[in-house]
Amino acid sequence: MRKRRVARRVLVVMGELTDKQGQEGSVSVQAARPKLKRPPMYKVIILNDDYTPMDFVVMILEKFFAMNREKATRIMLQVHTRGAGVCGIFSRDIAETKVAQVENYSRQHNHPLKCTMEVA
Numbered sequence: 134m135r136k137r138r139v140a141r142r143v144l145v146v147m148g149e150l151t152d153k154q155g156q157e158g159s160v161s162v163q164a165a166r167p168k169l170k171r172p173p174m175y176k177v178i179i180l181n182d183d184y185t186p187m188d189f190v191v192m193i194l195e196k197f198f199a200m201n202r203e204k205a206t207r208i209m210l211q212v213h214t215r216g217a218g219v220c221g222i223f224s225r226d227i228a229e230t231k232v233a234q235v236e237n238y239s240r241q242h243n244h245p246l247k248c249t250m251e252v253a
């Protein structure tokens with residue numbers, strides 16, 4: 134697990150600008166609780182089917198996921214035997230784009246290959 138970055142923002146509490154002795158200008162300062170979470174990353178997953186040719190799937194993995202032939206073949210065979218496989222992990226926008234690219238390209242070539250994404 135990556136170390137969380139500590140937010141260094143400071144919350145200035147301006148409630149008591151005049152203290153009990155009537156001295157002006159007292160300001161208390163406390164660390165703010167960090168409230169931002171890192172956005173989730175997404176696994177892009179291809180699914181097996183009975184019709185898409187193996188070499189087409191290998192070509193998809195090379196073209197859209199920058200895999201070399203060896204890795205693309207290994208992932209394709211894993212999907213073929215186990216039903217599904219992870220092609221990569223991306224930010225939500227990039228994952229959505231990969232899913233759309235794979236499905237559009239497959240439809241254009243009349244293959245039913247399905248691709249989906251889920252939080253990593």
Ligand code: TYC
Nearest residue numbers: 180181182185186187212213
């Ligand atoms: N099962 C397909 C076949 O036998 C090959 C295939 C592999 C299809 C992976 C889709 O995501 C897939 N031709």
